[in-house]
Amino acid sequence: MSRTVYVNGDYLPEEEAKISVFDRGFLFADAVYEVTSVLSGKLVDFAAHMKRLERSLSELKMTRPASEADLLAIHRELVARNGIDEGLVYMQVGRGAADRDFLFPPEDTKPSLVLFTQAMGLRDKPAGRTGIKVASVPDLRWGRRDIKTVQLLYPSIAKTEAKAKGADDAWLVEDGMVTEGTSNNAYILTEDGALVTRALSHAILHGITRAAVLRMAKEDGLRIEERSFTLDEAKRAKEAFITSASAFVLPVVEIDGLTLGDGTPGPVARRLREIYLAEAERTAI
Incomplete structure (x- = not known):
């Protein structure tokens, strides 16, 4: 139709x-x-x-x-x-x-x-229940990723490369640090309970869902650290997840073939997805 x-x-x-x-x-x-x-x-x-x-x-x-x-x-x-x-x-x-x-x-x-x-279905995405797998790919995009341009060829290449590796998406890495996903912001939860995501700069998109989720996480009592993190730090994390306008909050359960935790979505990612969905439904216009 x-x-x-x-x-x-x-x-x-x-x-x-x-x-x-x-x-x-x-x-x-x-x-x-x-x-x-x-x-x-x-x-x-x-x-x-x-x-x-x-x-x-x-x-x-x-x-x-x-x-x-x-x-x-x-x-x-x-x-x-x-x-x-x-x-x-x-x-x-x-x-x-x-x-x-x-x-x-x-x-x-x-x-x-x-x-x-x-x-498309947004509330009940299967990945919200199972989590996604990501693979690391070098970040070769232009320097002004904070501007939401249609220059999306390299993210498309990176996601296709990740799919070929058996993953659902790519996490882009520059100078040893994770920048973001192909069309989403990236987060980890450290062993001591800090929620870490890269600080705003020209290096990443200033995500709308990112801003909302960080506010909700802080209101829910989580300690927030806006800083860069390495791929190795991500692989040692208790949890990881991504956010975007179309995915809301999606748990990451595997990075470069390494399983995080028990391989199922963690409680923090699940909780933030629930909170975000509830507020999105309440405040949508």
Whole structure:
């Protein structure tokens, strides 16, 4: 069944959606994106996603395509038209279409705006019950990972490499330190009970779910350490997990073939997943 998508002001059947071959998102990956989860037909953490979008656009000196109110209306219209009870809304903002040139086009170039939905189960992901396996892969991405651009070829390569090793995802490693997963933030729980995740910088994406989960963990009495950690430290951890808008909180039960604990999701990861889901359901708009 065809989805309705949004392209530059029009709601269209996905088969009829078109974008210029001169669009800089297509030619240069000169575009940013956000993915907002949908639970019970409502948007999770929408305001935070819009705040991060504004930051990405500002860092790249890119024009905002519409007001936050208009973007909210478009999200809601797509959710309604596609009957999404549970799933995702993907939004991409590009610098626009212009003749191919490495220089940015004039500032009055109209930005491109594309949105589509994906229906999928989020609450009851099997991996939430079983955990996932990760494999380490060198982090060879560009230096501005804090900007949520569509430059996702290397994360795609890394995830494919991890799959070939029998894992579900990759943890990217730079200078001996874990940066993050291919599309998620990474965490470990140390033997003395500290929840450790890398501090915000240009090296990692400033995850929306990351911010919410750290707040909830602190409120739940966990000691938080925002610092880098090594792959060896991760392999010695009591627990590990990832967070993202589409995964929420997913336990990690194996790293590079080494089983963590008894090989089942730990109590802290399970607890944080429960807390996050409850708040997401309560606060979604």
